[in-house]
Amino acid sequence: MSTVINTTNAPAPIGPYSQAVLAGNLLFVSGQIAFHPQTGELQLQSIDAETRQVMDNVKAILTEAGLDLSAVVKTSIFLKDMGNFAEVNEIYGSYFTSNFPARETIQVAALPKNVNVEISVIAYKA
Template identity: 75%
Template sequence: MNKIINTKQAPAPIGPYSQAVAAGSLLFVSGQIPLHPVTGALITESIEAETKQVMENIKAILTEAGIDFSAIIKSSIFLTDMGAFNQVNEVYGSYFTANFPARETIQVAALPKNVNVEISVIASLS
């Protein structure tokens, strides 16, 4: 049976989905955008600040599930401008120490609320 994971330390979903779903030994974290969980404000001052907020939102969901970034096995990064890849990659990489997850980075035409970055992850619960 699937278990829904929600925390007030990450932004509430802006549509009909859950922050994360645990299914068996896997955790599927929905795409996170740079919404501040308390104020609901979009963080937009720089791509680095956006990426940091996205990663902090993911961290809060992982923590609620009882795991951390070392449990992530797959990441998907969506960017509206591949020219921001290096800046995003630098912030993203600072959250990992070893055993980096598999990943793809995809340029898209637009993202929810017109943000520049969205990241989703799959993690192991075991």
């Protein structure tokens, strides 16, 4: 059995998917891009601003599920340009303080809405 998780504090899906799905004790959060949830505008002023908005969207979905970033066990980061890795890594790292999740970072040819970064996570609900 699974439960769909949705919140107005993160952007609405732009396709046929849910913001997150809780299956057993695992929460699968769909890839987030830098849409501001209240304005619907992409936050593309800088890679820093873009990454912060993505991480804030992830946090909002986790919060709706009763979790926080400490519950994240796995992340996937998709970058349009691996040249942005250091900046994205610095912002991403500021959201985690200990017990860092497993992660991969992958350069891709393109991302939805021509953004520069997309991040998905898997969290464990004890």
